[in-house]
Amino acid sequence: AQTVTQSQPEMSVQEAETVTLSCTYDTSESNYYLFWYKQPPSRQMILVIRQEAYKQQNATENRFSVNFQKAAKSFSLKISDSQLGDTAMYFCAFMKHVTGANSKLTFGKGITLSVRP
Amino acid sequence: GAGVSQTPSNKVTEKGKYVELRCDPISGHTALYWYRQSLGQGPEFLIYFQGTGAADDSGLPNDRFFAVRPEGSVSTLKIQRTERGDSAVYLCASSPMGLADTQYFGPGTRLTVL
Numbered sequence: 001a002q003t004v005t006q007s008q009p010e011m012s013v014q015e016a017e018t019v020t021l022s023c024t025y026d027t028s029e030s031n032y033y034l035f036w037y038k039q040p041p042s043r044q045m046i047l048v049i050r051q052e053a054y055k056q057q058n059a060t061e062n063r064f065s066v067n068f069q070k071a072a073k074s075f076s077l078k079i080s081d082s083q084l085g086d087t088a089m090y091f092c093a094f095m096k097h098v099t100g101a102n103s104k105l106t107f108g109k110g111i112t113l114s115v116r117p
Numbered sequence: 118g119a120g121v122s123q124t125p126s127n128k129v130t131e132k133g134k135y136v137e138l139r140c141d142p143i144s145g146h147t148a149l150y151w152y153r154q155s156l157g158q159g160p161e162f163l164i165y166f167q168g169t170g171a172a173d174d175s176g177l178p179n180d181r182f183f184a185v186r187p188e189g190s191v192s193t194l195k196i197q198r199t200e201r202g203d204s205a206v207y208l209c210a211s212s213p214m215g216l217a218d219t220q221y222f223g224p225g226t227r228l229t230v231l
Binding site: 037045046050091101102103104105106107108109110 | 160220
């Protein structure tokens with residue numbers, strides 16, 4: 001079974017600054033995907049970024065980037081130039097790769113990020 | 118196009134009652150998932166459909182929970198003899214076949230059992 005750990009319950013950052021959210025995971029799988037999802041008060045889960053475990057290059061999406069350390073089983077999210085709209089809960093999630101099929105997500109407990117004006 | 122929709126948005130019921138929660142996936146998505154999110158926690162997997170059949174129902178907590186997807190599109194999560202501990206947000210997600218890494222979520226149904 002897989003586990004995802006987010007040990008920081010909440011963080012705060014000043015608008016326009018950079019913040020890093022931590023995530024570690026445990027798995028015996030060799031091929032998998034990692035995700036960061038954002039959940040604002042509207043409850044809608046929004047995909048922020050994803051990383052394929054077989055890719056060494058860290059994924060980036062505009063202001064969002066990850067630091068994927070496969071050996072350490074660490075997957076942190078860096079948000080640059082933080083904006084008020086980034087205020088939300090952020091969840092780290094794991095998905096096992098299954099050839100030709102879909103698979104469930106295993107989520108961490110989440111972290112509440114507040115961006116201060 | 119339209120995203121995943123869930124109805125009702127909120128449901129309040131009394132202990133012991135039966136409830137149904139509905140999920141309309143994105144058109145053409147063959148995979149559909151149900152998750153349950155308790156207050157202050159991350160979503161937990163309940164069940165996954167591939168087409169009309171349940172490919173993985175290992176997350177259903179007990180036999181009071183049941184889900185169907187009779188025509189391979191809309192799905193209904195059914196909870197019998199509700200208990201206060203069933204109170205949570207129930208999230209639905211869908212995914213196109215062959216793209217195992219992308220799940221699109223609905224806004225969820227908040228279930229409150231009094």
